[in-house]
Structure formats: structure tokens, C-alpha cells
Ligand code: KIV
């Protein structure tokens with residue numbers, strides 16, 4: 001049987017970023033977009049251009065850079081939204097405007113305060129305007145799973161006539177149930193007279209834990225685009241997880257009439273990148289990308305796998321990018337080996353100074369840790385790449401922490417900021433608290449610590465600790481990362497990286513000040 005293409009539309013940078021606290025700077029969004037391009041997603045929803053100047057710039061820089069995926073911006077059905085989306089996308093090699101309006105009785109009556117006729121009229125004129133700007137327009141019926149069937153048929157027919165080429169039917173509130181949701185999609189495709197001129201798409205939220213099941217059930221009834229996010233990030237309980245969708249379709253090719261273009265070997269690296277940038281950890285038992293997803297604990301299982309892998313494994317860990325912990329570099333590796341490994345991992349530095357710093361940090365690490373894995377390099381550059389964002393960073397000098405049973409830990413440290421050197425020390429309730437208090441004694445940011453997260457990059461006690469710190473001040477939320485074999489150093493760097501972004505007034509949070 002010839003397989004049809006299932007379009008993978010990734011909305012990590014738009015709906016994913018709507019997870020409270022998952023804010024990303026423009027540079028971080030661009031890094032994720034490059035990883036998504038490498039993963040070969042078909043469409044990258046880069047943001048909601050009208051929502052703020054920061055998000056406009058993020059969509060624009062992604063549109064200016066990405067070549068192999070379509071770049072999309074969300075827009076309400078208003079003139080200003082569509083103009084702004086088109087402006088941000090103007091240099092994209094392949095651009096899509098995704099416009100939406102709610103179609104359920106409850107949303108039309110209470111939220112929009114519009115009649116169904118007004119909703120149809122506004123949807124049609126938005127799609128026409130968007131089609132004047134770009135050739136590829138998607139229309140979403142927000143809250144479709146609670147919308148009336150006949151009304152959906154009417155609006156879909158008219159927006160397709162107006163030029164929409166993708167019709168998305170979101171389960172906005174995660175209310176759908178697989179058989180029922182899929183049945184509605186199938187009936188819509190059969191009932192709308194011009195349905196053959198559009199691709200029908202699904203976008204499911206995970207409030208009842210059914211986002212992936214609902215999306216896949218809809219594919220069985222004719223949906224040919226799935227909107228999803230890396231690690232299932234997204235508003236409230238999240239969206240359908242890209243990695244689960246893609247691996248389900250691939251593993252059960254015996255039942256799915258579709259295939260995707262995804263390079264599955266990039267899944268784990270992309271998951272790690274999104275997790276470290278957003279500070280949203282991946283639970284160990286998460287399908288595909290959780291640390292235990294391919295670990296067999298029970299003796300019976302281990303015995304079976306050793307005798308014949310397929311007894312207990314339906315997928316190969318390597319197929320989704322779990323490396324076999326190959327030693328890639330060590331103390332004797334030079335600059336050429338270092339940069340060729342970075343190339344292989346798809347990591348580039350635009351600035352020579354930042355590249356030099358990355359190499360120095362690699363050498364420092366190789367002195368402390370004999371075996372350097374890909375994961376070590378990714379953690380190391382994850383912290384250093386933020387230095388390419390053009391903002392003035394607060395740099396950690398030396399750090400000494402003393403702890404003794406029965407005494408308060410003390411941290412003594414030095415910092416460099418705007419060319420000046422500072423030194424201080426502070427006691428804290430624990431060693432990390434002492435480090436943060438010492439930094440605050442010098443910077444006095446008045447930011448609130450929202451998250452402190454440590455993750456071991458590889459196995460063993462010599463592993464680097466990768467720390468994420470989330471700070472909030474005046475409604476602005478930023479994340480910072482740091483990696484080192486000494487987790488107190490990693491913690492200090494993560495805190496300083498977050499502060500550097502926070503202290504820079506030009507760096508607006510992408511979703512602040514907008515809609
Ligand atoms: O969940 C939803 O309905 C959305 C739309 C804007 C597509 O995110």
C-alpha cells in the first residue's frame with residue numbers, strides 16, 4: 001500500500017511556549033528552530049508575531065534563517081494580526097499564516113460576543129487577506145471539539161473557497177475522546193463539498209491525557225496533519241507529543257496509511273535541547289525520550305532482550321537518537337576534533353570569541369573528566385550559546401564554598417560585570433542558597449527564584465551537572481543554564497545567565513506586552 005504523507009506541524013515555539021514558565025528568548029527560539037529543521041519537521045510554528053515586539057523578532061529571525069521547513073506565524077482573524085504575521089514572515093523561503101477564530105457556541109457567545117454569521121464573515125475576510133500575503137494559509141476552528149457540526153461544515157466550506165489550504169480542528173480544551181473526535185473529523189471530510197482542496201489537521205491538548213490518542217485516531221479517519229510539540233510541552237497539560245506521534249506511526253506502519261519525513265535519530269537531542277532551554281524536565285518514564293524509556297530492570301526482561309531484542313523492545317533506542325554513550329573526545333582532542341564533533345551535532349557559533357570560549361571550557365572539562373560524550377558537549381554549548389545573544393553577561397570569576405556539619409555554609413565569589421570586578425561572600429541555608437545570596441549581595445536584582453533544577457548529563461559521579469534556574473521580576477520570566485562537573489559552579493553560572501537576560505531591559509519576554 002502506498003503511504004500518504006502525514007504533515008508534522010511543530011508548535012513548540014508557540015503553543016509550547018504558552019506553558020507557564022517556558023519562556024524562550026529570541027536566540028533560544030532560533031536554536032530550537034534549527035533543531036526542528038534538522039529533525040525535518042514540515043512546518044515550524046515560530047510564534048504569534050503580533051503578541052509582542054519580542055515574538056515578532058523571534059518569528060522574523062526564524063523566517064530569515066530556516067530553509068528546509070515552512071515557517072508559520074499564528075494570527076487572529078484581524079487585519080493587524082495578519083499584517084504583522086506577513087511582515088515577520090516576508091523573507092521566509094516557505095511561509096504560512098495560521099489564522100484562527102473560535103467556533104463553539106460557548107466561545108462565540110461569552111468570549112467573542114459575536115453571532116455565528118459574524119464569525120463566518122470575519123474568518124472569510126481574514127483568510128482572503130492572508131492569501132493576498134502568502135500562498136499557504138491555515139485556518140483553525142478554535143474549540144472545534146465543542147462546536148456544532150453543521151456550523152463547522154458551513155465555515156470550513158467558505159474558508160476553503162476563500163483560499164485556506166489547511167483546516168485545523170483543535171481540541172482546545174482537551175475534551176475529545178478518540179473514537180468520537182476521529183468520527184467528527186471523518187464526517188466533516190465526507191460532508192464538506194470542497195474538502196478535497198484542503199488538508200485536514202488536528203491539534204489536541206492533553207487535559208485528559210488523550211492528546212496523542214485523539215490525534216492518531218483522527219489520522220485513521222483522514223487527518224493528514226498533526227500539530228504537536230517536543231516533549232508534549234504546551235498550554236496547561238500540554239499538546240500531543242511529537243516524538244510519540246512520530247514513533248507510533250513508524251512502529252505501527254502495519255496499521256497507519258501514512259508516513260512522516262522526520263529524521264527520528266534527532267528526537268532525543270531535540271528533546272534535551274527543549275528541556276534544558278525551557279527548564280521543563282522530562283520525566284524518566286516518559287515514552288521515547290524519558291531516561292528509562294529503553295531501560296529494562298526486571299531479570300526476565302533483561303534475559304529476554306539479551307537472547308533476542310524484539311522479545312521486549314518494539315523500537316531501537318538508537319533509532320530515536322539514544323547514543324550508546326560513545327566516548328567522543330578526551331584530554332588529547334584538539335580544536336579540529338572539537339569543532340568537527342560540534343558540526344556533527346549541528347552546533348555552530350557565529351562569533352569567534354564565543355567559539356574560543358567554548359573550546360577553553362571543553363579543555364577545562366577534559367582536565368576534570370576523562371571521557372567526554374556528545375551529551376557533555378551539548379550541555380556545555382547550551383550554556384555558552386546564550387553568549388551569542390549580544391547582551392552583556394555577568395561572568396563568574398572564582399568560587400569557594402565551605403560547608404561543615406553544624407555550621408551555615410558560606411560562599412565566597414568574584415564576578416565581572418560591565419568591565420568591573422566585584423568580590424563578596426554570604427552564608428546560606430545550604431551551599432546553593434549561599435551562592436545565590438552572595439550573587440544577590442552584589443547584583444541586588446530583587447528577582448524571585450521560580451525554579452532550580454539539576455540534571456546529571458551522563459552517568460557516573462564525574463558527570464557534569466546541568467542546572468536550570470528560572471527567575472521572575474515584574475512579570476518577566478527568564479531561564480538560565482549552567483553546566484559543570486561542580487554543581488555549585490554550574491548553579492552560579494545558571495543564576496548569572498538568567499540574571500544577565502533579566503538585567504537587560506531590551507530583552508522583552510516574547511509574550512509580554514501583547515495580546
Ligand atoms: O488550542 C488551540 O485551539 C490553539 C489554536 C490557536 C490553534 O492553540
Ligand code: ZN
Pocket residue numbers: 015170172203205235
Ligand atoms: Zn493549542
